[in-house]
Amino acid sequence: MTTGLSLAVCLLLGPGAAFADVVAEPDAVEVSAPMVASVPVELAVDRCLDSLPADVLAIGSVEGLNARIASRNALLVDLCSPADYRRGHIPAAINLPLQDLAHHLEAIPRDRDVVLYCATGYRSALGVMTLQLHGYPRVRGFAPGFAGWMAADQPVA
Numbered sequence: 198m199t200t201g202l203s204l205a206v207c208l209l210l211g212p213g214a215a216f217a218d219v220v221a222e223p224d225a226v227e228v229s230a231p232m233v234a235s236v237p238v239e240l241a242v243d244r245c246l247d248s249l250p251a252d253v254l255a256i257g258s259v260e261g262l263n264a265r266i267a268s269r270n271a272l273l274v275d276l277c278s279p280a281d282y283r284r285g286h287i288p289a290a291i292n293l294p295l296q297d298l299a300h301h302l303e304a305i306p307r308d309r310d311v312v313l314y315c316a317t318g319y320r321s322a323l324g325v326m327t328l329q330l331h332g333y334p335r336v337r338g339f340a341p342g343f344a345g346w347m348a349a350d351q352p353v354a
Contacts (some may be wrong), residue, residue: 256312256339259349262287271310276320277343287314287346288354295320298327307333314339314346 256262265271266289273290275282282292293301295315305311311333313324321338328336339346347353 256337257341259341259346259351262312262339262346265310265312271312272306274305274311274313274324275343276313276315276324281316285343285353287343288352290314290354295324298324299331302331305333307335309335311336312339313337314342316343318342
């Protein structure tokens with residue numbers, strides 16, 4: 198199952214769904230209230246998270262992001278509001294607020310790496326999910342976010 202499809206199933210079936218059954222037999226599962234109620238929320242969330250590739254948020258360090266930036270092959274996207282972006286952002290990043298992301302897919306290349314970040318990592322995780330669902334296989338989030346970037350005393354534009 199692709200990452201995007203895995204995320205979609207997690208979202209559509211909700212936290213109580215028996216996700217492992219869906220992955221094993223995607224066409225054979227009919228979601229019903231008794232099935233949803235029979236799986237504890239924590240177990241369903243664990244199953245959903247375990248199904249995601251380990252590198253969904255592959256860039257977990259400032260060093261990792263700096264390596265991507267140095268390669269000059271990655272598009273860096275700040276998902277914060279325009280006002281937050283103007284207050285400071287990672288140099289060379291473009292600003293596409295999360296709520297506008299799906300409406301500006303033409304600005305995001307499919308043939309190169311895309312790195313999303315926000316203040317703390319929450320919006321970047323949602324942005325990765327959004328782009329994965331739209332078929333962008335080379336998108337990653339920068340989990341430490343802008344706060345982690347600043348805490349590491351990195352340059353700010």
